[in-house]
Amino acid sequence: MLEGIVQIGRALLENKSLIDNLIKELPTTDKKGNPYHVLKLKFSEENLELDVSEEMDSDTVKKYLYIGTADGPNSPQWYASNHKITYFLSETLFNLTNIDFGEPLNQKLKHIFEKFYIDLGSDIKSKYRYALDLSYLDPNVNVRKLYEEYSEQNKGDNKEFLKVLEKEFEKILIKNYGTKLSEFGLFVIYIDGEPLSKYEEYKQKVLKYKSSSKKRKTSSKKENRKDLRCNICGSTENLTDDLKKMKIKYYTNDKITFASELDKNKFYKNMVICQNCLNAILAAETYLDNKLKTKLGDLDLYIFPHFIYGEPLDKSELDLVVDKIINSYNIVKNLKSVKEFEEKIFGITDENRYFLVNFMFFKKSQQATKIRRFIKDVPLFIFNKIAGASKNAREIVEKAIQMNYETYIDLQKIYYLIPVKINAREVTEYKYILDFYENLLTFKPIEKETLIGKFIEAAKVIYLQKNGYNIKKDSLEFYILNSNMLVKFLEKMGNLKGGNTLDTSKLNVKEDIKNYISTMGYDEQQSAMFLLGVLIGEIGNSQYKKYNSDKKPILNKLNFNGIDKSKIIKLANEVFAKLEQEKIRKYHEKTYADMKRLLDENLENWKLNKNENLFYILSGYSYATIKTIMKGETENE
Known part of the structure; x- marks a missing residue:
């Protein structure tokens, strides 16, 4: 690593x-494309002024030597540029006075701190003890009075007073400058007309502290x-x-x-x-944040090369390699079409250089970065392999349903097919999903029974509309179809082995159903459950028309905790009764007969577990429902 x-x-x-390589990148525009501005706190011997006129560009972070925050959650914050105003309203100037920059900068900082900051009391931690005197910006604001009123209601919790200060500071911005804190991407301290970050004494202290x-x-x-x-x-x-x-x-x-x-x-x-x-690690860590940080669903991820031979000679060569890796990853992360991949993918090796790719899943914890999973030495052809397998899996599904289907399996789609518990966009149970990605990227086997168990867990989330998961709760039918596509994708990737496909020539069902079974490669037991699911889907279609509602009572017959062998016969009998009740038995007698024959022939040697039984039943239900949906859309067109 x-x-x-x-x-x-x-x-x-x-x-x-080193100091140039420690500079962190920041966004220069908001989500709507409006440019962020730089807010300058300009301290002089007698005055404090704000300057909000400068727009940010790609050189702004270098101009003001933005290197993030001081290391560690409890470290004194003393850097002269920050992406938030909070530290400048409280501790930064105090911490600067505790650093020896030499004269005359020491005297200037001491004078500014004593003149423009208020001591809220010796019984308060130094981190929250001092507050910027906002009366220099608006004579009507009395910070000490604000603190006294706050402390009466919030005894012992001085940290939250910073939010009060921020709100008052923003009121001043709105009143005097017609702008809000959210419109600024960087905050900087000026001393006597110059950014503190330009002082050579300051630069040397930053370099010494970081290295x-x-x-x-x-x-x-x-x-x-x-x-x-x-x-x-x-x-x-x-x-x-x-x-x-x-x-x-x-x-x-x-x-x-x-x-x-x-x-x-x-x-x-x-x-x-x-x-x-x-020093090399410190420079590289900043580069990881600037160039190699991405997301996969709700998971944070670094992707970086490991050169086996032919290391890059300088940053320009490194940038070239990195851009190609990230570009290839982003395409197979959100694959719109294989044609797009083929047009945009770059050759990322040459005869003088060979490298593998490392995937590092991580979590930011305060100011530290904890590694959740490190997947090393992934070969470069993985991107081509994923695109090719995705294309093949889509073609199989299109052939199976005999319709165009615009969905591809990509790295992002996989994340939303495997249930993960989340809380406020933070993944709380991530072991299985990380195991899955590691096996996928390193061509290791994936246990099919466990995977299908995850599909059933997700189906339960959708059907019962459970919260706290990454699963989209809009369509059970299309979720199951996409899950089947993922199975075919994994077979093409080599992570799963296919089974023995049923000889459909012995079936009497409609040709489109035969086509689906043979194309998806279902065996006899899987086909029996699939046919049972098709019948449930047809009953559901009838109930949908009858009640003009998305609710289909037939689904109440399914236990979303799984259906074991002992319950299959009972379910088959209940389905037969419902076909009679809905007056559609005569249309599906052959399907029921084939299902019952396959079931009876295999029941003594049944190998599917309760989750697999339910999965293939839901696959049949999904097929029957989607065919009806798409047929209706075609007729409307």
Whole structure:
């Protein structure tokens, strides 16, 4: 993992300094395309002014040296540019006065802090103790009075007072400038007409803070000689095991069971790196956020190359490789057509360079990044393989239903076919979905029984309209059809094996039903359940017409927790009775007869479990329903 990241960092540092490579990108426009602005807090010896005139562009973050926030959730925030105003209203100036920038900058910062900030009380944490005196922007605003009123109602919770300050600050913006906080993409501090980020003293402190770590002290020459080498390059110079500067948590350093010899003082043996490799990792982590961060459903993801030979010489070569990887990924993530893929896919290898692709699923936790799953060494042809399998799976489904079908299986579609519990767009149960993607991308087998169990779980979510899942609850019929398409996709990818297909020449059902069974490759038991589902679908179609309602009472006969073998005979008899009741038995006698024959012949040696029984019943129901829906749409046209 780290080897690929260090390769990226070395290429970045080839032509640019570390501090240039730490600059983070920010969006320059809102979702509607309106440009964001820069809000400047201009401090001078006697005055505080706001400047809201500058529009953001791609160079803004570099101009104001935007590098995000200070490392760690409890670290003092002192950077002079931020994408939120919060820190500037409270702690930033105070923290700046605790850093030695040399004279005269120290005196300027001290004067500004003492003049323009109010001390709310020594009993308050320094993080929330100070507040910008907004009376310099609007004489009618009394911050101390605001705090007194707030503290009477919220004793001991000073953090929330920042929201009060923000609201008052925004009122000033609206009143005096006709603008809101949401219209700004960056906030910066000016000192005497110049951005603080342009002061050389400030730049040097930022660089020292970001790159310096505590050097590893050795207890003996023997330890130094034997143990202490950079885990990445093997160097013995400038070593450190203080890796808190790194944003991504690559290894465990807080559980005693991971320490060497179960000694809390020997975590350093897990990882020791030199300053050069640390700098490369810091540069690469920023690059990951700027260029290689994406999403798959609600999952956050980094995709980055690992060069086996022919490492990139500089950033321009790296950018070229990365752009091609991300472009290929984005197409198979949301595949509109294979033609689009074929037209836009790039050749991403050459004779002088070969690399594999790593997928790192992660979660941002406060200011740290925890790795959820690392899928390494994925071959480059995976993108072509996915596009080809998706094309084949779609063609199979179109042939099966004998109609055009515009849906493709892609990486994003898969996410919404496998149920995942979510809370406020945050995935809370992700093991199976990550296992699935890992097996898919590395061509490992996927357990079909477990997958079908997930399909049934999703069907239950749709039918019962359950909340807290990633499943779209609009159409059970099309969900089941797409699930069948996913099965065919996985067979084409090599993750699933196909079974023995039923010889449909022995069936007496309609030709379109025979075609579906043979095209989808159902065996005898699967076909029996499919035919039972077709009959349920036809009863549902009759009930839909009768009641002019989406509710179909026949579906109440299905247990969405699964249908075991003992319940199949009972369900078959109930379906026969419903065919009589709806007066449509004469139209479907052959279908029922074939279903019953296949059922009787296989019942003693039944292999399908309760979820598989229900899945193939729902597949038949889906087929009968969708054929009716599409037939109606064609007639309307």
